[in-house]
Amino acid sequence: MTATEPSAPRTGSLPLALEARGIVKAFPGVLANDHVDFDLRPGEVHALLGENGAGKSTLMNVLAGLYRPDEGAIRVDGREVEFRSPRDAIAAGIGMVHQHFTLVPSQTVAENALLGLDRPRFRLDLKHTEAQVAGLARDVRLHVDPRARIWQLSVGEQQRVEIIKLLVQGARVLILDEPTAVLAPQEIADLFATLRSMVATGTSVVFISHKLGEVLSIADRITVMRGGLVTAAGIAPEGVTRADLARLMVGRPVLEQLKRIEVEPGRLVLKVDEVHADSDRGVPALRGASLEVHAGEIVGIAAVAGNGQSELAHVITGLRSCTGRVTIDGRDVAGRPAREAIAAGVGHVPEDRAGVGSAPNLSLVDNLILRAFRRPPLARGPMLDDGAARDKAEGLREAYAISAPTIDAPVRILSGGNLQRLILAREIDSAPKVLIAVQPTRGLDVGAIEGVHQLLLDLRAKGTGILLISEELEELLALADRVLVMYEGRVTANFDSPTGGDVEAIGLQMTGGDA
Amino acid sequence: MIHLEPRGQPPRWLSPLLTVAAVVVALVIGAVVLALVGGDPLKSYLHIVDAAFGDIGVLSDTLVKATPLILTGLACALAFRMRLWNIGAEGQFLLGAWGASFVVLGLGLPEGTPAIVLIPAMMLAGALAGAIWGFIPGILRARLGVNEIITTLMLNYVALAWVQFWVFGPWSEGGFQQTATFPREAWLPRLTDFGKDIPLFSGLTTHVGLVFALIATAVGWVVVSRTRWGYEMRLMGDNAAAARYAGIDIRRYIVVIFAISGALAGLAGMSEVAGSVHRLQDRISPGYGFTAIIIAYLAHLGPWRVVVASILFGALILAGREIQPSGVPAMIQGIILFCLIVADVFTRYRVVAGRRAAAAA
Numbered sequence: 001m002t003a004t005e006p007s008a009p010r011t012g013s014l015p016l017a018l019e020a021r022g023i024v025k026a027f028p029g030v031l032a033n034d035h036v037d038f039d040l041r042p043g044e045v046h047a048l049l050g051e052n053g054a055g056k057s058t059l060m061n062v063l064a065g066l067y068r069p070d071e072g073a074i075r076v077d078g079r080e081v082e083f084r085s086p087r088d089a090i091a092a093g094i095g096m097v098h099q100h101f102t103l104v105p106s107q108t109v110a111e112n113a114l115l116g117l118d119r120p121r122f123r124l125d126l127k128h129t130e131a132q133v134a135g136l137a138r139d140v141r142l143h144v145d146p147r148a149r150i151w152q153l154s155v156g157e158q159q160r161v162e163i164i165k166l167l168v169q170g171a172r173v174l175i176l177d178e179p180t181a182v183l184a185p186q187e188i189a190d191l192f193a194t195l196r197s198m199v200a201t202g203t204s205v206v207f208i209s210h211k212l213g214e215v216l217s218i219a220d221r222i223t224v225m226r227g228g229l230v231t232a233a234g235i236a237p238e239g240v241t242r243a244d245l246a247r248l249m250v251g252r253p254v255l256e257q258l259k260r261i262e263v264e265p266g267r268l269v270l271k272v273d274e275v276h277a278d279s280d281r282g283v284p285a286l287r288g289a290s291l292e293v294h295a296g297e298i299v300g301i302a303a304v305a306g307n308g309q310s311e312l313a314h315v316i317t318g319l320r321s322c323t324g325r326v327t328i329d330g331r332d333v334a335g336r337p338a339r340e341a342i343a344a345g346v347g348h349v350p351e352d353r354a355g356v357g358s359a360p361n362l363s364l365v366d367n368l369i370l371r372a373f374r375r376p377p378l379a380r381g382p383m384l385d386d387g388a389a390r391d392k393a394e395g396l397r398e399a400y401a402i403s404a405p406t407i408d409a410p411v412r413i414l415s416g417g418n419l420q421r422l423i424l425a426r427e428i429d430s431a432p433k434v435l436i437a438v439q440p441t442r443g444l445d446v447g448a449i450e451g452v453h454q455l456l457l458d459l460r461a462k463g464t465g466i467l468l469i470s471e472e473l474e475e476l477l478a479l480a481d482r483v484l485v486m487y488e489g490r491v492t493a494n495f496d497s498p499t500g501g502d503v504e505a506i507g508l509q510m511t512g513g514d515a
Numbered sequence: 516m517i518h519l520e521p522r523g524q525p526p527r528w529l530s531p532l533l534t535v536a537a538v539v540v541a542l543v544i545g546a547v548v549l550a551l552v553g554g555d556p557l558k559s560y561l562h563i564v565d566a567a568f569g570d571i572g573v574l575s576d577t578l579v580k581a582t583p584l585i586l587t588g589l590a591c592a593l594a595f596r597m598r599l600w601n602i603g604a605e606g607q608f609l610l611g612a613w614g615a616s617f618v619v620l621g622l623g624l625p626e627g628t629p630a631i632v633l634i635p636a637m638m639l640a641g642a643l644a645g646a647i648w649g650f651i652p653g654i655l656r657a658r659l660g661v662n663e664i665i666t667t668l669m670l671n672y673v674a675l676a677w678v679q680f681w682v683f684g685p686w687s688e689g690g691f692q693q694t695a696t697f698p699r700e701a702w703l704p705r706l707t708d709f710g711k712d713i714p715l716f717s718g719l720t721t722h723v724g725l726v727f728a729l730i731a732t733a734v735g736w737v738v739v740s741r742t743r744w745g746y747e748m749r750l751m752g753d754n755a756a757a758a759r760y761a762g763i764d765i766r767r768y769i770v771v772i773f774a775i776s777g778a779l780a781g782l783a784g785m786s787e788v789a790g791s792v793h794r795l796q797d798r799i800s801p802g803y804g805f806t807a808i809i810i811a812y813l814a815h816l817g818p819w820r821v822v823v824a825s826i827l828f829g830a831l832i833l834a835g836r837e838i839q840p841s842g843v844p845a846m847i848q849g850i851i852l853f854c855l856i857v858a859d860v861f862t863r864y865r866v867v868a869g870r871r872a873a874a875a876a
Contacts, residue, residue: 317760318762319759319760337762337764338759338760338761338762339762339763339764341762342761342762348760350760352756355754355756355757356754356756356757356760357757357760358754358757359749359750359753359754359757359758360753360754361753362749362750362753366746366749366750369746370750370757370760370761371761373743373746374743379743382742382743382744383741383742383743384741384742384743384745384746386741
């Protein structure tokens, strides 16, 4: 897809604060940025919109000096620059606030602001920095006590410290990577007020997001990316609807050659009833979520990151404690150890393949028997039958075409697609009643995605109920018999047999409905 | 420019090769130091070999020294496999020695209680005392996330103070910091005990503790390589999140592994008092529990390799008696550990000279 919207007219006198031309950045198996152009005017908020994996973060990491582009040029204030490290970028006045903060918890705000400064070289003038921080608090509404220690601050305040740190270092261009993902609604309003007063003083802001409502309310201009390409460059928000943006973001569903047979949904295999659970940060993430999945049915969960879908997967698979009822094939497993959920027949393709779904330094054999090792023929009393384990691993490797030198190779050498096939092979082989698949195709290339999709459809044909949690609407539309929308910890909408025409309605519900 | 680059899949032979290389490099460095201070390196090394393996008598002494090292080395290797840094084998060893002594001195058993009762009771008490000493850091780590390196290290000092209290106080033999010699029924059988029938064995102090150590090694090997527990431990050791995902109760495992690790070290303490020293002293360990850490590393956490490494270090300890003034064996131990840690870097990274070509990816 190419630019379908007209670019906004060029402004006259001032040079662009930041300009990227023809940026190309490839990672093994994926072209993250394919000749991307981006520009930022002085004193504007420029929103960069796109789904996960669209290439937004890659582009910004290039601009912030974290990645070096394979091709392309970057200009700051009209001068061509080459960044070798984030230090070079900050020296040129470009700073990035990442989703994961980089603060020292035991130190004060002012001390954190000093980190990374070249000057003073030797004598520490904390008073000066404290005054500087207080000045920023006044000028651009970044209210935070310079002497407070980081661990005492809320997430919203810590984010302010990150911004302060960059401003103290002299940043005039701020790149905020999904800054609202971690914030409560009131904190989001505060952040927006801060951004407004910062741009009024001449600072420029790149605002990365995939929340349509926020983008429309804060941005002076909007650029949309999809699959490593820019689908709309610097359009003005006036007259643009959420539906337009959703279409630019999601695009036309790619036509896959999937074999899909009609399956009559069978008995109830998963029932989640009024479940409440906290996130890792200890704030409520699930607030009365309820849903049902029947045998032979794929139920999709569409939600913007951070609306409780990850916690939902954890609760069902026994990895997170909760209140309420979670019934797997008639057995209540809510708040019980993970082992009971597994015994009740739940399979899980976790969001984090390398961090949770596999043991990177162990062999294919060890990773492939992770579900089967407790039962015969692998288990013989307390012993583990090595021969049976190897047979199983060899069989799965062949059946699922996992490409690896040998079954003794550590799985960390597998490509993302192959690792996902391994995990799917293992989970499918355990003949689950319900499979919880979370972002099963994230970061995979097109061929691998189609393979994963076909595996899920084949499993559905065998009568497994599948809960598919994905941020790719396209994927949900291609696979799901029903799509549920989650928003702020609850299931807020249900779409039966959704089609491409429902994209806008689903996108709207994902971002909080018509409100 | 020279820099390090991560290796993909290191070949199978690399790790053992580097281990041997590390020991060789350590010996070369040791030789250079010896030469610098005016010694004759070759002569010193030959002397060490002769003092440790020269005849059946010193070979037996080497095995006596290796016995506690095997058991404490297994204790460390077991915990390290799960990335539980139990550096408290020393304290667990001392508690085990105390527990075994308690059976002899503290229970008030009638004089002449037969060995068939006494020895198993001492083994049980020693292992149990060590297990309790391992359980404490285990439960703190599992329930409260307390750093086990700190707790196990500190508990070593507590254990030493505890043993000192008993040998200076209640169990002191006439004011000396040691207990009275145990009755013969509390001694583990030694080879020399069969000297009457088999003359070759007379004077050899190798005791049944070595058999305990070898049985523990065999059991340990079967458990880690052939059972479901071994598989679960591998999984936890590599990726705790994946183990949780597999439905393994990690917290319970941490406690159990710490207790077993402590029990092995405790058994080492029992074997030392009952097999070799025959009384409790505060200086009963020349640092077996700390040397065990090096041994576990040198053995790459493999049970049978622990035995080999223990014999090597047993020899060094024994040779220390011979050439103590120069402190050569202690120095070599230190250099070996240092070289092993460096070698570990080379298992994971390769050295690349030239431009940083791959760095950008």
